[in-house]
Amino acid sequence: MPFNLLVLACLLYVAFLFAVAFVVEGRAARGRLGWLRSPLVYTLSLSIYCTAWTFYGAVGYAARSGLEYLTIYFGPTLVFVGWWWLLRKLVRIGRQHHVTSIADLISSRYGKSNTLGVIVTVLAVVAATPYIALQLQSVVLSFGVFASAAPDGSRPLEAGQIAVWVAVGLALFTILFGTRNLDAREQHHGIVTAIAVEAVVKLVALFAVGSFVVWGIAGGVADVIARIDAADLSAWQVQPGRWTGLIFLSAAAVITLPRMFQVMVVENQDEGHLARASWAFPLYLMAMSLFIVPIAVVGLDRLPEGSNPDMFVLTLPLAEGQAALAMLAFLGGFSSATSMVIVESIALATMISNHVMIPLWLKLRPGAAAEDDLRSVVLMARRLAIAIVLALGYGYYQLSSGSAALASIGLIAFLGVAQVLPAMLGGIFWRGATRTGAMLGLLTGLAVWAYTSFLPSFGPGAALAERVFTDGLFGMDWLRPHALFGTEAMDPITHALFWSMALNLLAFCLGSLFTFPGPVERLQGAAFVNVFEGSVGPQRWARGQVEPEALLGMAQRILGEEPALSLFQSAARAQGKEGFLPDPTPTFLDQLEARLSGSVGAATAHAMISQLVGRATVTVEDLMAVASESAQILEYSAQLEAREAELTRTAGALREANEKLTQLSLQKDAFLSQISHELRTPMTSIRAFSEILTEGDLPPEMVARYGGIIHDEAKRLTRLLDDLLDLSVLENGAVQLNLGLASLQGMLDTALTAARQTRPDRDFQVVRDLPAEAIYLRTDADRLTQVFINLISNARKYCDATRPELRIVVRQRSGRVTVDFIDNGKGIPKDSQTLIFEKFARLTDANRAGGAGLGLAICREIMTNLGGLVAYLPGQKGAAFRVTVPLRLERVAA
């Protein structure tokens, strides 16, 4: 087959994956995922467990070591059919605590310790780098199979070049679809679906090759069975220790591999999907391994001595002249490699950015939490981390230059990440597990793994001197890397598994038994272990001295403007308050922290909030108080609890109403003097000038001038009375609305033109988004325009910036349209924000701009009548008002 055709097929396939991811992202953005959120997609996405190591390597494994390859799938099968034990709890914890990665889980469980997060991250990166290199190698090898089959024997591309292109392409794909949004809870639908498609391709390819081998080359099932018995395969001897050890190892790896954790826990959308995956995923694994032995046996039979059994899946169809089948097999292997690398690099990048880069950034710039646009910083960090991970994988590939050392790296990587197991299981089942214990266990496991398994994998004399292998470290015989403490009977991987796990567990247990956990740690421990009881909240913040506006600012910089505003609004409503600024109660701070940790990880979110709240460390006494408090709450019936919550809410509302009333009564006094003043000034001048006029004897031009003044003053009086009347009509709801279809853009145009008469001397910059304004509303256009005019005039009057600017932002959402008017002035002080909509509330007299202070009160009443509302929008670096109107006002609001 021409090599170019192969490259073309490859590119087409990648383009197809891009298209799938792109279309799905688009659908997800419009909220129409439908069947894409099904358990099927979830199960298929789990199949990244089967990498190229499975696709190509399993046949080689079977050819070399018989049935042992099955152990790699037995472990995950046992874990999944036993999901009620462990996976269910993991997924629940992941959802409840907004866990972003396995490092985040460990760090969050042990008191949000970032040190632990860093240790797990380092471990994961070290273990995964060779594994990524292995995937690159498999792609290069499979290209090589086709290249050497080319008639002229020329190799159009060097191996290194292929590896570079693959690595760069994968980095691009991952960055494009893996870093669209920050919140790990906003899942990567595009990538997950692309992975699911690749899972199907893998399975179909392997099935096609398998069927061809069984029914095309061999003479059916019976013949294959005969060949198995005849083959050398049966000469392979099972070692009980290794068999058991590998089942345990693969079971451990399936929960601790960063990429498995990513698809299983982080991307999980519904716990019900797990129930389906509990049998469907083992079924997929079984299907994947069904044809491995036949392919291996027939391959050994048919292909010349010395051909690489790792490539049987490709070489067997090629040798039989089935080019199309070989191409399908090639795409299957390509899928296995790419999907693994994509998810692995997303998982690792999340860890690296959340536990290494962002904490460093915050440490280097202490004020950053309050100032910078963290959202883009985090996204940049994540993109950078993806590039770094792939560069590391490529670098390792180059360094080992595709040596045989790579082939055995799969199990070594499994063993590396499995070191997290004691800390993880201990963390979610044993409340006594402490941070020190976890740290000791992880470091011990890491050290033993590196010494007995990882470093020796480079070969004698490479990372460890040859002398160390024969005589032990520092010449101590009992420290030989493959025979620690003189245990020579085990093969290297079982030996490393046995000692690393045993010492890891020992250090973890001893460390936990002899240390005393900190308060945050104890709370987190209780919250994790008792996740199904839900009695203990995740964390308690002491009521801190913090401005909610500062919190809002920070939240906006991480979550984005709209999500942050709606989070704050709903929290405020739950407290019985209006507007966007809830009180910084412990409950609200917990809620906010949980949301933030979904984006930047638990440890960082915790650190950022404590920067603002000024830490209020929880003490053991607080903890005891919390404990006795929750014990008390248990004593009350559920009804009492509900009533208490209701009372608190009512009390909050009452307190707020009371404050408002007090201020209103002050306002009332001001109102009386204000209205008499407003009425008297024109009256006085009318009386004075009319007296002059009655005296007669005036030149006609004076008469005309005085008459004009009287007329103007009378007009001012009429306008004031009109406004008052308008207000009372609106307040009584007796207003007649003139409903019709009207263009929002037209209304804004009219309003801007009309408002230009207010302080025409000021040069005002208006920023609009015309396409967004192309909306037709069914409403009372005149009344709505009146509101717009009022808001724009206010901005013209009161905006005190030297280069005044007004931004008009229009958004449409679920049948409602919001129009924000944001200027760049000083804004309105917090105390006054609730008052501005009251009658005669004029904040400063610095700009004696005329008008009686009825404008916003009228606006509010109009919006109530139009079924919408107008509110002050805090945290916009200027005065900002949000007008919300229904897209279609169906009937006249009563």
Place this chain on the structure above:
Amino acid sequence: MRRPKPPLFLARAPYRRRRLRDAARLLPVLGAFLLLLPLLWTPDSRVALGSGDVIYFFLVWLLLIGLAAAFAPGLSGGDGTDDEED
């Protein structure tokens, strides 16, 4: 007022659900037993595996998948509160 103690004996439906959960918990134990069994098939600890073993392993595998599929839908039933945990 204390929260009422969970009842000592259960009605038929919740009872069955609990036993189903027990069965689901025991399934991996059964699986591990069946998958390790071939290690004991010969007096010597070293065994040669042939086509019969391949068929045995895939049958065990199918059995586990079938049982898990049979258990899965009933497990999450009920209101799923912790009162039902044990």
